[in-house]
Amino acid sequence: MNANQLRPKEAYNVAIAGATGAVGETFLNILEQRNFPINTLKLYASKRSKGKQVTFKGTTYTIEELTEDSFKDIDIALFSAGGAQSKKYAPFAVKAGAVVVDNSSAFRLDPEVPLVVPEVNPEDVVWHNGIISNPNCTTIIMLVALKPLHDYSRVKQVFVSTYQSASGAGAQAMEELKQQVRDWAAGRDLSVNKFTHQLLYNVIPHIDTFQDNGYTGEEMKMFNETKKILHDDEVRVSATCVRIPVLYSHSESVTVMTEEPISPEKARELFNNAPGLKVNDNPDGCEYPMPLGSQFQDDCYVGRIRENIAAENALNFWISGDQIRKGAALNAIQIAELLVKNAQKANPALKDVSGF
Amino acid sequence: MNANQLRPKEAYNVAIAGATGAVGETFLNILEQRNFPINTLKLYASKRSKGKQVTFKGTTYTIEELTEDSFKDIDIALFSAGGAQSKKYAPFAVKAGAVVVDNSSAFRLDPEVPLVVPEVNPEDVVWHNGIISNPNCTTIIMLVALKPLHDYSRVKQVFVSTYQSASGAGAQAMEELKQQVRDWAAGRDLSVNKFTHQLLYNVIPHIDTFQDNGYTGEEMKMFNETKKILHDDEVRVSATCVRIPVLYSHSESVTVMTEEPISPEKARELFNNAPGLKVNDNPDGCEYPMPLGSQFQDDCYVGRIRENIAAENALNFWISGDQIRKGAALNAIQIAELLVKNAQKANPALKDVSGF
Numbered sequence: 001m002n003a004n005q006l007r008p009k010e011a012y013n014v015a016i017a018g019a020t021g022a023v024g025e026t027f028l029n030i031l032e033q034r035n036f037p038i039n040t041l042k043l044y045a046s047k048r049s050k051g052k053q054v055t056f057k058g059t060t061y062t063i064e065e066l067t068e069d070s071f072k073d074i075d076i077a078l079f080s081a082g083g084a085q086s087k088k089y090a091p092f093a094v095k096a097g098a099v100v101v102d103n104s105s106a107f108r109l110d111p112e113v114p115l116v117v118p119e120v121n122p123e124d125v126v127w128h129n130g131i132i133s134n135p136n137c138t139t140i141i142m143l144v145a146l147k148p149l150h151d152y153s154r155v156k157q158v159f160v161s162t163y164q165s166a167s168g169a170g171a172q173a174m175e176e177l178k179q180q181v182r183d184w185a186a187g188r189d190l191s192v193n194k195f196t197h198q199l200l201y202n203v204i205p206h207i208d209t210f211q212d213n214g215y216t217g218e219e220m221k222m223f224n225e226t227k228k229i230l231h232d233d234e235v236r237v238s239a240t241c242v243r244i245p246v247l248y249s250h251s252e253s254v255t256v257m258t259e260e261p262i263s264p265e266k267a268r269e270l271f272n273n274a275p276g277l278k279v280n281d282n283p284d285g286c287e288y289p290m291p292l293g294s295q296f297q298d299d300c301y302v303g304r305i306r307e308n309i310a311a312e313n314a315l316n317f318w319i320s321g322d323q324i325r326k327g328a329a330l331n332a333i334q335i336a337e338l339l340v341k342n343a344q345k346a347n348p349a350l351k352d353v354s355g356f
Numbered sequence: 357m358n359a360n361q362l363r364p365k366e367a368y369n370v371a372i373a374g375a376t377g378a379v380g381e382t383f384l385n386i387l388e389q390r391n392f393p394i395n396t397l398k399l400y401a402s403k404r405s406k407g408k409q410v411t412f413k414g415t416t417y418t419i420e421e422l423t424e425d426s427f428k429d430i431d432i433a434l435f436s437a438g439g440a441q442s443k444k445y446a447p448f449a450v451k452a453g454a455v456v457v458d459n460s461s462a463f464r465l466d467p468e469v470p471l472v473v474p475e476v477n478p479e480d481v482v483w484h485n486g487i488i489s490n491p492n493c494t495t496i497i498m499l500v501a502l503k504p505l506h507d508y509s510r511v512k513q514v515f516v517s518t519y520q521s522a523s524g525a526g527a528q529a530m531e532e533l534k535q536q537v538r539d540w541a542a543g544r545d546l547s548v549n550k551f552t553h554q555l556l557y558n559v560i561p562h563i564d565t566f567q568d569n570g571y572t573g574e575e576m577k578m579f580n581e582t583k584k585i586l587h588d589d590e591v592r593v594s595a596t597c598v599r600i601p602v603l604y605s606h607s608e609s610v611t612v613m614t615e616e617p618i619s620p621e622k623a624r625e626l627f628n629n630a631p632g633l634k635v636n637d638n639p640d641g642c643e644y645p646m647p648l649g650s651q652f653q654d655d656c657y658v659g660r661i662r663e664n665i666a667a668e669n670a671l672n673f674w675i676s677g678d679q680i681r682k683g684a685a686l687n688a689i690q691i692a693e694l695l696v697k698n699a700q701k702a703n704p705a706l707k708d709v710s711g712f
């Protein structure tokens with residue numbers, strides 16, 4: 001048994017680090033919706049947000065400043081305060097005995113830290129040493145669809161181009177796009193602060209910082225995290241990650257090459273039986289995944305399923321998912337739920353209290 | 357010598373069929389900018405636009421209704437009135453002795469009709485029988501970049517995902533997006549008529565009608581037209597064509613697999629020396645092709661040039677081009693210019709009057 005394994009309890013002491021951000025707010029909504037078994041709830045953010053009040057299940061909570069001492073008696077700490085804050089404060093949460101589910105990229109490629117999409121590699125939650133990482137949002141959305149294909153015939157190569165929403169850059173970035181819309185409609189000059197260029201009526205092929213190989217950090221996350229989550233060092237992902245003027249949900253145009261061919265019919269069947277995925281593939285009825293359809297949804301939507309007509313053993317599909325929910329907050333809470341379920345297995349008398 | 361070869365003249369009688377559409381208006385701008393040698397100019401559109409007035413080089417022209425008798429004494433007829441109109445009226449223009457440059461998809465795959473991108477296959481203008489087709493806009497933009505690579509090492513396979521602007525669906529469709537922006541800013545309900553779904557804050561993976569194989573007409577144009585333009589039946593293009601909330605310019609995320617490897621450095625050199633293309637590839641300075649940079653420009657912009665890290669002999673790049681200019685009106689006029697140049701070669705005394 002490793003450090004900080006969750007003990008079986010009827011309810012847990014939960015802390016959220018980064019409670020006022022876009023993901024933090026969604027943490028609260030999802031914990032409430034899914035009736036996560038919470039005993040006490042502590043909400044942390046930076047000094048700037050200290051004293052702010054939020055409501056959870058009818059009770060008002062005051063945001064406290066995240067410090068080294070924030071995790072006394074905490075069982076589960078959900079982190080979404082950025083990589084620097086995770087690196088600084090997660091070790092204190094671990095020291096205090098909590099299991100950290102971290103939404104940042106800080107520990108994702110650490111061999112001591114499991115990187116988990118519950119629909120893909122739930123088995124990896126058991127070997128943590130106090131920290132479990134939540135993958136990059138575009139990677140999660142893609143892997144929910146790749147996993148059932150990979151189980152049927154090994155995924156060898158993936159080519160993906162993304163269509164990522166403004167909210168992926170944070171609440172203020174999304175507000176910048178909305179303000180550009182308002183300013184354009186009013187005939188005013190547009191302001192650009194959060195993005196590198198005007199996003200309204202534009203497309204920015206630049207998410208995260210550029211690496212020496214010409215790929216961005218976001219693109220390399222898809223490459224590296226896919227290997228780790230699928231436990232397959234040979235799978236290769238070449239991504240082009242692109243910001244577009246959409247508020248919520250990331251969409252992805254995916255070509256996947258597998259060891260054996262997978263027909264569109266077989267892929268549709270595999271997708272239909274896969275958790276976390278809804279097939280939305282009726283093009284004649286103008287039905288296909290779109291951000292306006294997938295936003296605020298737990299499931300990812302997959303469609304445009306068809307043979308790739310340029311290569312053998314290659315399939316094309318199009319997927320859209322809410323990157324704040326499935327790509328971040330929901331996935332992290334599903335990890336916490338897995339921890340709780342595994343803990344409660346150790347005490348069958350508690351089984352019934354798990355309401356999710 | 358085939359039918360309707362252009363004769364050497366100092367200036368030509370030009371007709372535009374579809375003069376009031378987005379492409380038609382751009383025809384006029386470009387003919388004026390490039391000082392195309394025009395003797396008389398006739399402007400045609402549907403009955404609805406009859407009587408409308410437009411200015412060209414300071415002279416007012418009245419739009420006339422397109423009929424079977426519209427092409428008497430016309431040397432060059434530029435068509436951009438949709439496939440049905442081209443099918444109906446282009447034969448009358450040919451019969452009257454004109455060379456038709458047709459922007460619709462009506463004749464593109466007809467083996468009797470050359471399909472020409474002047475930077476790619478200028479030699480094909482010579483074997484026409486009265487009609488030369490202008491390729492699909494996304495195909496043109498992609499081929500301007502593929503051609504220099506193909507000349508260096510044969511292009512075998514192409515995977516492309518597009519980011520296509522609203523104006524590609526016509527002036528009214530673009531107006532629909534603008535109106536959605538105004539309505540959203542004013543808190544009003546949004547109207548949807550021209551697109552299958554709301555385009556503001558959305559992505560629609562559906563351009564043109566769906567075929568039996570799950571691809572759209574637009575996607576199959578990229579497949580079929582690339583073969584014809586490159587005179588290579590083995591090259592295979594698998595495209596996913598996507599409408600996004602942008603006003604002008606199409607962008608494309610392209611993976612190209614070649615017979616021999618092409619390094620990013622070599623590709624950059626090839627692109628730098630290619631006509632119709634500007635390299636815009638300084639990611640550390642946040643410089644890469646974007647619709648707001650390529651709109652209203654004659655050249656296509658290429659960047660994000662890098663090795664594909666999922667496959668051998670594969671290169672990724674990102675291209676953005678104004679699909680109304682290079683993707684339609686400019687390309688058609690460049691075809692007409694080629695015809696004029698070839699005709700004037702037959703009469704060296706006229707050489708100097710070609711001002712472009």
